[in-house]
Amino acid sequence: xxxxxxxxxxxxxxxxxxxxxxxxxxxxxxxxxxxxxxxxxxxxxxxxxxxxxxxxxxxxxxxxxxxxxxxxxxxxxxxxxxxxxxxxxxxxxxxxxxxxxxxxxxxxxxxxxxxxxxxxxxxxxxxxxxxxxxxxxxxxxxxxxxxxxxxxxxxxxxxxxxxxxxxxxxxxxxxxxxxxxxxxxxxxxxxxxxxxxxxxxxxxxxxxxxxxxxxxxxxxxxxxxxxxxxxxxxxxxxxxxxxxxxxxxxxxxxxxxxxxxxxxxxxxxxxxxxxxxxxxxxxxxxxxxxxxxxxxxxxxxxxxxxxxxxxxxxxxxxxxxxxxxxxxxxxxxxxxxxxxxxxxxxxxxxxxxxxxxxxxxxxxxxxxxxxxxxxxxxxxxxxxxxxxxxxxxxxxxxxxxxxxxxxxxxxxxxxxxxxxxxxxxxxxxxxxxxxxxxxxxxxxxxxxxxxxxxxxxxxxxxxxxxxxxxxxxxxxxxxxxxxxxxxxxxxxxxxxxxxxxxxxxxxxxxxxxxxxxxxxxxxxxxxxxxxxxxxxxxxxxxxxxxxxxxxxxxxxxxxxxxxxxxxxxxxxxxxxxxxxxxxxxxxxxxxxxxxxxxxxxxxxxxxxxxxxxxxxxxxxxxxxxxxxxxxxxxxxxxxxxxxxxxxxxxxxxxxxxxxxxxxxxxxxxxxxxxxxxxxxxxxxxxxxxxxxxxxxxxxxxxxxxxxxxxxxxxxxxxxxxxxxxxxxxxxxxxxxxxxxxxxxxxxx
Numbered sequence: 001x002x003x004x005x006x007x008x009x010x011x012x013x014x015x016x017x018x019x020x021x022x023x024x025x026x027x028x029x030x031x032x033x034x035x036x037x038x039x040x041x042x043x044x045x046x047x048x049x050x051x052x053x054x055x056x057x058x059x060x061x062x063x064x065x066x067x068x069x070x071x072x073x074x075x076x077x078x079x080x081x082x083x084x085x086x087x088x089x090x091x092x093x094x095x096x097x098x099x100x101x102x103x104x105x106x107x108x109x110x111x112x113x114x115x116x117x118x119x120x121x122x123x124x125x126x127x128x129x130x131x132x133x134x135x136x137x138x139x140x141x142x143x144x145x146x147x148x149x150x151x152x153x154x155x156x157x158x159x160x161x162x163x164x165x166x167x168x169x170x171x172x173x174x175x176x177x178x179x180x181x182x183x184x185x186x187x188x189x190x191x192x193x194x195x196x197x198x199x200x201x202x203x204x205x206x207x208x209x210x211x212x213x214x215x216x217x218x219x220x221x222x223x224x225x226x227x228x229x230x231x232x233x234x235x236x237x238x239x240x241x242x243x244x245x246x247x248x249x250x251x252x253x254x255x256x257x258x259x260x261x262x263x264x265x266x267x268x269x270x271x272x273x274x275x276x277x278x279x280x281x282x283x284x285x286x287x288x289x290x291x292x293x294x295x296x297x298x299x300x301x302x303x304x305x306x307x308x309x310x311x312x313x314x315x316x317x318x319x320x321x322x323x324x325x326x327x328x329x330x331x332x333x334x335x336x337x338x339x340x341x342x343x344x345x346x347x348x349x350x351x352x353x354x355x356x357x358x359x360x361x362x363x364x365x366x367x368x369x370x371x372x373x374x375x376x377x378x379x380x381x382x383x384x385x386x387x388x389x390x391x392x393x394x395x396x397x398x399x400x401x402x403x404x405x406x407x408x409x410x411x412x413x414x415x416x417x418x419x420x421x422x423x424x425x426x427x428x429x430x431x432x433x434x435x436x437x438x439x440x441x442x443x444x445x446x447x448x449x450x451x452x453x454x455x456x457x458x459x460x461x462x463x464x465x466x467x468x469x470x471x472x473x474x475x476x477x478x479x480x481x482x483x484x485x486x487x488x489x490x491x492x493x494x495x496x497x498x499x500x501x502x503x504x505x506x507x508x509x510x511x512x513x514x515x516x517x518x519x520x521x522x523x524x525x526x527x528x529x530x531x532x533x534x535x536x537x538x539x540x541x542x543x544x545x546x547x548x549x550x551x552x553x554x555x556x557x558x559x560x561x562x563x564x565x566x567x568x569x570x571x572x573x574x575x576x577x578x579x580x581x582x583x584x585x586x587x588x589x590x591x592x593x594x595x596x597x598x599x600x601x602x603x604x605x606x607x608x609x610x611x612x613x614x615x616x617x618x619x620x621x622x623x624x625x626x627x628x629x630x631x632x633x634x635x636x637x638x639x640x641x642x643x644x645x646x647x648x649x650x651x652x653x654x655x656x657x658x659x660x661x662x663x664x665x666x667x668x669x670x671x672x673x674x675x676x677x678x679x680x681x682x683x684x685x686x687x688x689x690x691x692x693x694x695x696x697x698x699x700x701x702x703x704x705x706x707x708x709x710x711x712x713x714x715x716x717x718x719x720x721x722x723x724x725x726x727x728x729x730x731x732x733x734x735x736x737x738x739x740x741x742x743x744x745x746x747x748x
Contacts, residue, residue: 345426464579
């Protein structure tokens with residue numbers, strides 16, 4: 001129940017409806033001044049405007065009327081405090097009524113100065129307000145409030161202010177409230193007074209607290225800017241803490257995204273600028289993520305030393321905010337109990353920088369925007385030292401024996417990713433690493449959710465050029481599973497780990513409606529039991545899942561680095577084209593080889609990691625080979641499912657360059673990693689594979705010269721690249737097919 005109350009007040013505060021600062025510094029003074037002027041003019045009009053005998057006889061200000069009048073003023077002020085437009089409406093109405101009363105008093109006493117004062121207040125003031133909120137400080141709500149106050153004056157106020165004393169008393173006597181029993185009158189008044197007081201008091205307690213900023217010292221003397229927000233109503237009492245470390249600025253993005261979510265769950269929230277970004281120290285020689293796990297551990301230790309921490313910490317964040325979490329979790333810091341890991345990777349080089357080939361656009365665009373002051377140094381360092389520098393490489397990899405490592409992971413975790421996300425394989429590998437290789441506490445305490453999403457697009461719907469059904473919205477699923485993970489880890493509320501721990505969305509055609517695809521499937525673990533089906537490239541340009549009858553043939557094409565194939569979607573960052581897109585416009589080129597099945601009569605379902613198994617040759621010592629898997633719709637659209645690329649020199653690993661001979665007679669076996677997917681190829685569709693040597697700027701252009709990538713494109717070679725197919729060299733695409741679905745895999 002407390003969460004709903006907190007959510008209510010946070011929502012109202014976010015929209016400026018309940019803001020304690022607004023209430024006390026503007027609404028209240030405005031109301032007191034304007035209502036005070038109204039009361040003064042009202043009293044003066046009916047005291048100075050009549051002789052004392054008449055006033056005494058009529059008893060306008062007897063005890064009962066004085067009580068009602070006072071209660072009315074209190075109620076109006078309390079209600080007006082709550083919301084700026086209400087305060088503005090009451091204030092302008094009060095000012096215009098005061099002006100009318102001054103004019104009435106001027107008429108009775110023939111005082112010109114009072115008449116001028118009344119005109120200025122009742123006419124000039126609202127005109128000035130309209131001008132102010134139209135041209136100087138535009139505010140449509142304020143204009144509406146002033147407009148409503150003018151309407152009320154014209155319809156009701158002028159008539160009331162011009163009543164004689166006897167007419168006014170007659171009107172008071174006819175009030176409907178006087179017809180109610182005295183008990184109900186008092187109950188109503190008390191309720192109307194206590195309700196605003198309760199709301200104001202609750203706002204003071206549950207309103208989003210002001211941040212407290214610290215410069216937290218790291219082990220090397222660098223200080224990181226860190227904001228602390230206390231759980232509403234906690235007054236700084238010890239509670240679990242949510243830690244968020246970001247390179248995008250701790251204010252304006254991270255706080256807007258995470259405070260509404262975690263503060264209403266009664267957690268303290270700590271948001272920190274990463275080293276070298278925004279308000280944190282670090283200098284021009286800082287490297288994003290490199291050895292930043294030290295900063296994460298130092299920050300956690302600092303939190304544990306604070307009196308508002310109860311010793312239990314969870315970390316959270318998406319994308320870059322997720323990536324840095326992996327590395328300090330890999331040091332097993334005391335107090336870190338759980339993690340929310342969205343759209344990130346525990347292998348910075350192998351997934352974020354490379355996916356067989358260099359992720360040019362993603363790396364360079366992101367680094368330039370995140371580190372505008374030293375982006376050149378960052379990129380230069382990446383190509384000069386990584387991955388050959390073991391210290392730098394291992395500090396951003398959980399699969400290496402030194403530095404952060406899966407074996408030290410001891411947190412509960414929820415891992416969330418998308419089939420069209422730039423870090424999709426990292427999300428899956430992170431789940432497997434935590435669950436299979438972590439400590440006993442981490443094992444079997446992980447959850448994985450994979451949706452049909454581009455980077456961070458958990459609400460589903462339009463992805464790339466396809467519109468997925470409403471069930472692609474994963475928000476509720478993610479939040480429910482995270483509640484379970486965090487509640488047990490931080491609040492000791494047990495949850496069951498015996499049921500489904502993996503949810504994945506089986507994608508398929510968006511033009512046909514079926515209950516066989518585009519829905520959520522659930523399983524206990526990942527990867528699922530499967531066999532790898534090889535679909536062979538044939539001499540006549542088909543895909544065949546049988547090897548019998550294959551004929552040897554070589555398919556050659558010229559790859560000119562000056563004319564790369566432009567990227568159309570896929571697993572990209574949001575600043576590039578991302579998601580499933582029609583590839584037809586770039587498939588009909590001389591440097592693209594296309595293989596496809598006949599129209600399917602039976603469905604083909606693939607769930608798991610997809611590989612291109614290629615046998616190739618080239619006249620160059622180095623080049624790239626790219627592979628795209630598409631679903632060809634009945635209307636001939638070729639919609640991208642997944643893709644991959646491999647720079648041949650890195651076919652064994654990234655630390656050792658192994659070049660080709662440059663002799664076209666030498667054949668090389670390649671495994672092109674297309675990462676993972678879950679897809680239903682429906683009957684009436686076709687499966688298509690497109691093979692080439694570029695996909696720019698998703699992957700960097702290989703100049704085919706053997707020089708370090710991304711350093712020199714002034715010199716280039718035109719590569720004569722060849723794909724070999726047939727029984728001697730069975731080039732193929734490997735599509736995992738689930739087995740024992742009924743026993744390994746539960747559908748809900």
